[in-house]
Amino acid sequence: MTHTPAAQVTTKVHTRRQAILKLTASLGATLLAPGLASAAAETSGTWPNKPIKWIVAYPAGGGSDFLARQLAPALGKQLGQTLVIDNRPGAGGSIGTDAAAKSPGDGYTLLSGDNGAMIFNSAMYKKLPYAASDFTPVGMMARFPLILAVNPSSGFSSASQWLAEIKKNPGKYSYASPGIGSPHHLAMELIKQRSESFVVHVPYRGTAFAIQDVMSGIVPMAILDSAAGLSQIRAGKLRALAVLSKTRLQQLPDVPTFEELGLKGVDVSAWQGLFVPKGTPEPIVQRLTLEMNKAIALPEVKARLEEFGLQVIPGDGPSLARYLQQETQIWHTLIKERKLSAE
Incomplete structure (x- = not known):
């Protein structure tokens, strides 16, 4: 493994931070678009009529599992069905993500997708059994x-x-x-x-x-x-x-940032978005977007998430798709320059 600094990557990381701020600021306005609520209202009256499986591609007890289990009861109540958390860890999230990709696009399979499974893996593995294009983004949920x-x-x-x-x-x-x-x-x-x-x-x-x-x-x-x-x-x-944030965390006010230590551009977070298999009907996707953001905004849910240091980010599918495109470009460059591999 080489350890040569890459000025190009550093510059792109700075650019990425600016893009995140602009994107986050625009998401709330996007959700208020009149078409979203009206399209969601057209969802077939037969959906959902059975429990919905929510695949988490990591073990119980981690951040991904925590977020899903905090949101599932509220989202299930709004949809009128039980959401069953299905932990399928392994291979950097590839096992669970692949299982979701191979599930029917009928609205009964959800996936917690993160930057690992949706961005890094395609550069870290020579062959993946799935692709990010196998999914339709529902919306961003939170940053960790x-x-x-x-x-x-x-x-x-x-x-x-x-x-x-x-x-x-x-x-x-x-x-x-x-x-x-x-x-x-x-x-x-x-x-x-x-x-x-x-x-x-x-x-x-x-x-x-x-x-x-x-x-x-x-x-x-x-x-x-x-x-x-x-x-x-x-x-x-x-x-x-x-x-590894640009500013200190409210929960850890005495803990410095790497920026304060002189390492510029070290502003990295894990994040979680909600995805469904490609082919899921658009009215179902938009209904999920609407209900997901309602669940995240519930005071008791938001308070629990923020207590554990999560940064709640409302969002929709198109915004998440654009974000994925930006992130993929930046991180694939770093992975290539660092000669990183999962194999």
Whole structure:
């Protein structure tokens, strides 16, 4: 693996941040388009008439699972049917995502899609059994800020000390992530590129397993998402050193950003969007968009999500499709330049 800095990628990452802000600002207005509500109202009266399967391509206990389980009861109530969470982890989200891609486009299969499964995997794997084009985006749901966390007994007391140590001792330390090709993994690759350092990657099959080994001291550190790691940080079982956001998190006001440490452009998050198999009737897609955003906006649901550090982002399918296109271009460049592979 090479560790040569890539100025082109850094510039594109900065551009990406600006695009995200503009996109996020436009999503709320997009949802108010009169056509959305009217088209959703035309949904066939026979749908849904049975439980709906919601595939989460990661293990129970992680951020993806948390978001789906918070939204499912409210969304199910609005649709008048039970939403059944179906965890299908493995291969960086490819197993569950492929299962969703091969499901009928009848409105009875939903997928939590993230930047790993929808963007990174197509560059990390030589062959994938599915493609992002096998899905119709319903809309963005939330962003998961990422956190660099360490075992309290690891010897790392601050982000600046951590950065100096890993630069001085390339390859001496290792870090855990939920898996190869996950947003957490790619985020650390960006940090390594920007800091000209090297930390050994130890991939796990999900966030819960990664957290457990960091807490037990098997691996000294991890890149974690806020939904999975915040409770352990609050309990003192993990120590947060830095956040990978442009600004500090409200839940961790004393934890600096990498921007403050002098690493520009390290503004990375995991995110979750809702998808359905290609061919799902448009009225059903638009009904799902409408009801999904209603569920996310419920005060009790939004409060629970924000308590765990998630940033709720309302959105629709076309906006998410444009975002996917932008992200794919940027991250595929980084993956290529870093010579990363899941095989």
